[in-house]
Amino acid sequence: MPPPADLESVGLESVDPGPAEVRADEPETAEVRADEPEPGSGSDELSSDEPVDREPEPTLPEPVRQRIVSLAAAALPTLPGDELPAPLRRVAKFAPNRRARLGGAPIATQLAADPLFRQRVASRVLAEAGELGSAVVSGGSPAAADPVEVAALAYLSRPAGWRALVEDAGAAVRAEVDSAVVAELVREAEQRATRSEHDRAVAKVEADKLRDEVARLREELGQLREETRVLGRSLRETQARERRAAELLATEKGRASRAAADHEAELRRVRARLAEAEATAGAVRQTAKEARSVDDARLWLLLETIGRAAVGLRRELALDPADRLPADYVADAFAERPATANSARALDADDPVRLDELLALPRAHLVVDGYNVTKRGFGDMSLEQQRKRLITGLGGIAAQTGAEVTVVFDGAERMHGLPPAPRGVRVLFSRKGETADDLIRRLVRAEPPGRPIVVVSSDREVADGVRRHGAYPLGADSLLRRLARS
Known part of the structure; x- marks a missing residue:
């Protein structure tokens, strides 16, 4: 018997053998060792009716080669263990869906190198093929049969003229490939024609x-x-x-x-x-x-x-010298402590120089509408801070000019614990039910005719009312500028 031929020389290439290593939990994928003895590779003799084929193995088309390996892999479990070549004993234990993929290389090698093993596999494959196998063994090929199947059975059984069957299958496969290529070219041509249209x-x-x-x-x-x-x-x-x-x-x-x-x-x-x-x-x-x-x-x-x-x-x-002034009597009669803010209608701002000229007159009396001034000048502060800042500034004006200064606030009913006023500054709060505007008018009416009285308020009604009683009304801006200058 001739020695085993190389895979490429016999026409059977490896079919993705994949990893041949056996895992602990998958005993069927054990690695096939090539160093084990091959009892069936040289000791058994061929059957007396099979002629010895000395011609080299033909080059098989890829579909035929894959079908041969699949048929042999399916027949491995049906062979007794002593009839299997040593490299294929563990391959036979693989799962059916992995046997041809993982053991394809050793199966192809044994089919090409061991005629006895190939004959045993062919006998079982032909038995399963039925009438198609009988037709192939007799050297014929049904017209409706798959040429790949016929070529695989012919390669395994090797009847007279099997090489012609393999070559016919290769020609059929190549024709199918050429037909597919032609169909693809036709389809591309049709697509190009459609695009062109x-x-x-x-x-x-x-x-x-x-x-x-x-x-x-x-x-x-x-x-x-x-x-x-x-x-x-x-x-x-x-x-x-x-x-x-x-x-x-x-x-x-x-x-x-x-x-x-x-x-x-x-x-x-x-x-x-x-x-x-x-x-x-x-x-x-x-x-x-x-x-x-x-x-x-x-x-x-x-x-x-x-x-x-x-x-x-x-x-x-x-x-006798007077120890009290007219405004003090108004405070006793009409004012209490303490107050809330009153909204005012703004007039045009006056020049602070005019305020200085009026305060320079003898025995001048400055009356200030408190919240009207503070809301206009320090509206972002609290009411307590507004009152404190205005009273402190008026104390400076009283010290500088020597004039009598009275500041009037609304809302005595909600005022408690006011700090003492600076010297020369009188702080009054209207009582409940009365406004600072009414108290300012009373202060002006209480003064003797001819005395210079200056009323600081941007409320137009207050300005018009005190002007009728001989007072000098000035806008809140004049006092705010005078305080800023101080």
């Missing part, structure tokens, strides 16, 4: 769009040409008007030059008259200064007379 339709639509666009552009071009002609006529008319305007401008420039010369002459005459008027005004001012000096002397003499008359009247009436 689609592209042609798209191109036709695009061409129609372009023709429409060209027609529209031609129409727009005609309109633009007409507009250009109209604009050209307008431009020529505009240029003609510009020339006429330039001529008129030159004429008007000449007239303006003559008018400027006339105005210059008139200006010189006016300046001469102004110089004469200034000289006359200087003489008038000198005369007025002298007349004012005489008036001042007369006024001083009148005030001196009035002062001495007042001293004599005070001595005649024997009046």
Whole structure:
């Protein structure tokens, strides 16, 4: 018997043998050892009716090779253990779905190298094939049979003319492959034709769009040409008007030059008259200064007379010095401690210089609408902080000017434990059912006629009311600026 041939030389290539290592929990996938003895590879003799084939193994198509390995793998468990080659004894224990995949290489090797093993496998495969196996053994091939199946059975049983059956199967497989390639080429050609037809339709639509666009552009071009002609006529008319305007401008420039010369002459005459008027005004001012000096002397003499008359009247009436002021009586009669804020309608801000001038008058009395001022100047503080800041600032004004200062707040019923007011500052709170505006009006009415009273409030009603009683109303901004300056 000839020695075993190489896989590639006999035409059976390995079919993904995969890992041949046997796991502990999978005894059927044990590794096939090549060093074990092969009892059936050389000791058994071939049957007397099988001729010895000395020709080299043919090159098998891949589908035929895979079908041969599958048939042999399925027949392994049906063979007795002593009839199996040593490399295939553990392969026979593999699971059916893994036997051909993991043991494909040793199965193909034994089929090519061991004719006796191949004969034993062929006998069982032919028995299972039935009529198809009988037909293959007799050297025939049914027309409806699968050429791959016929070639696999012929390779295993090797009847007369089996090589021709294998070659016919290879030709059939190649024909199927060529047919599939041709079908794929036809399909691709049909797809290209479909795409070409689609592209042609798209191109036709695009061409129609372009023709429409060209027609529209031609129409727009005609309109633009007409507009250009109209604009050209307008431009020529505009240029003609510009020339006429330039001529008129030159004429008007000449007239303006003559008018400027006339105005210059008139200006010189006016300046001469102004110089004469200034000289006359200087003489008038000198005369007025002298007349004012005489008036001042007369006024001083009148005030001196009035002062001495007042001293004599005070001595005649024997009046004791007053330890209380009119506002104190108003406080006793109409005010309590303490207050809430009152909304006010803002007036225009006054100049703080006006406040200084009024406080400089003799025995001036400053009355302040407290929350009206604090809400306008320090509205982001709490009411207690607003009162404290305003009263502290008014204390500074009272110390600087010597004026009597009274600040009035709303809401005495919710005020408790106020800190002492600075010297010269009187702090009043309206009682329940009364507002600070009413208390301010009472304070103004209580003062004697002729005394300078300054009321600081941006409430228009308060300002109008105290003005009717002879007081000087000022906006809250005047006091806020005066406090900021201090």
